[in-house]
Amino acid sequence: RNSGLPVPEYDKMGENRFGLDAKWDFTAGLWLEGSYSRKNRNTGLITNELALNAGIDYTIPAGNGLYLGFEQLLASFDEKPFAFSSRKNFSLVTANYPVGLSDKLSTFIYYDWGASEIYTFLNWQKQLERIMFHIMVYWNPETVLLPSQSGTENLFAGQGIQFMLVFNH
16 A cells, blocks of 8 residues: 555665675685675665685584584675675574485584574484475574574574474475
């Protein structure tokens, strides 16, 4: 419903984007990712967006293979290019272990350096022929500030447990 106030037409606004993605497979996998986008008109803090990510991963040859990964993310949203006045800095540790042919345990742990907050998530997944079952346990801040979750309803805020049944047809 239109309240009579002017509505910005962000969907008709031009934007320029530049991205970089590099990956190397040595004993451990290494990667760098970056993206920069600039709106063609001033939209305040979201006029310029910069994201830089670096990571490393390795699968330890123990049992069925224990996967470990680490990523570091720096994201900045500014009115001026490369100002870094409004930035987010996150670290991520992830691990997963296939318990058998149809079971897998996985975890993600994020650390928000600006807010000094930890986000934890543990998942057990059971795969049957056409059905996948998940039990997810999480312990997170009440207000979620993860870049991919900001501004959306987050079903993993606070502490809890969730059950999910997925049918593949």
